[in-house]
Amino acid sequence: MKNKLIAGNWKMNNSVSETKSLLTKLLPLIKDTPNSVVVCVPFTDIYAAGQLLKKSNVSLGAQNVHWKNSGAYTGEISANMLSEAEVTYVIVGHSERRQYFNDTDETVNGKLKAALNAGLTPIMCIGESLNQREQGVTEAFLATQLEQGLKEITAEEAQKIVFAYEPIWAIGTGVTASAKEAQDTIKFVRKQIASLYGEDVAQKVYILYGGSMNDANAFSLLNMPDIDGGLIGGASLSAEKFAAIIRAVEEK
Numbered sequence: 001m002k003n004k005l006i007a008g009n010w011k012m013n014n015s016v017s018e019t020k021s022l023l024t025k026l027l028p029l030i031k032d033t034p035n036s037v038v039v040c041v042p043f044t045d046i047y048a049a050g051q052l053l054k055k056s057n058v059s060l061g062a063q064n065v066h067w068k069n070s071g072a073y074t075g076e077i078s079a080n081m082l083s084e085a086e087v088t089y090v091i092v093g094h095s096e097r098r099q100y101f102n103d104t105d106e107t108v109n110g111k112l113k114a115a116l117n118a119g120l121t122p123i124m125c126i127g128e129s130l131n132q133r134e135q136g137v138t139e140a141f142l143a144t145q146l147e148q149g150l151k152e153i154t155a156e157e158a159q160k161i162v163f164a165y166e167p168i169w170a171i172g173t174g175v176t177a178s179a180k181e182a183q184d185t186i187k188f189v190r191k192q193i194a195s196l197y198g199e200d201v202a203q204k205v206y207i208l209y210g211g212s213m214n215d216a217n218a219f220s221l222l223n224m225p226d227i228d229g230g231l232i233g234g235a236s237l238s239a240e241k242f243a244a245i246i247r248a249v250e251e252k
């Protein structure tokens with residue numbers, strides 16, 4: 001098994017002072033973990049978080065990026081701006097952005113390309129709604145999200161992407177996919193990546209599960225063979241809970 005990658009998505013939470021307090025509590029709890037850890041913070045926290053994470057084992061991430069390098073796009077942030085601010089990861093296509101801010105497979109594709117061009121590691125989110133799961137179209141929907149979102153992205157670039165399977169019905173709801181459901185769907189996602197880029201890329205890439213992962217269910221989810229880590233929303237706002245998830249599975 002690979003070491004795990006655990007990424008926190010703070011969403012629109014934590015001011016600068018709250019950021020300092022949360023990271024100061026978190027870092028000592030996870031300082032010797034073999035797993036990789038990322039915190040995806042609001043733009044306004046990037047500087048403060050960057051200062052605290054400088055000599056730590058935690059990487060800095062953002063939650064969104066624009067597809068252009070610069071220009072008349074009021075309120076937006078480019079990939080180059082993020083990389084100069086020492087951000088190394090960026091979430092792309094989170095379902096909340098797809099739902100509330102019109103992210104589409106096409107803009108996700110542009111954002112992935114911009115992030116890759118700037119040397120950032122994108123965390124590409126995909127996932128079906130409850131309605132789609134109940135109608136049995138989950139696999140077809142995920143296949144389309146992957147195919148459209150990854151248009152014109154080469155195998156060499158694709159292997160730098162972290163994928164996050166996040167069923168929308170499990171995000172922020174307290175309802176988690178069962179370990180088997182998450183494993184089966186992520187196995188399917190890996191198969192799709194193999195069909196686009198070959199088995200080698202599919203085996204190399206990290207595929208995370210996201211959706212109400214917490215300290216109680218992390219062990220069973222992260223022990224699944226195809227689940228390479230987690231994208232954690234709510235539980236990443238507590239140093240103790242986030243650390244417990246990070247430490248739930250540690251390959252020595």
Ligand code: PEP
Pocket residue numbers: 009166170171172173174210211212213231232233234235
């Ligand atoms: C997320 O926002 O990516 C997420 C998985 O949230 P939560 O853990 O709160 O369900």
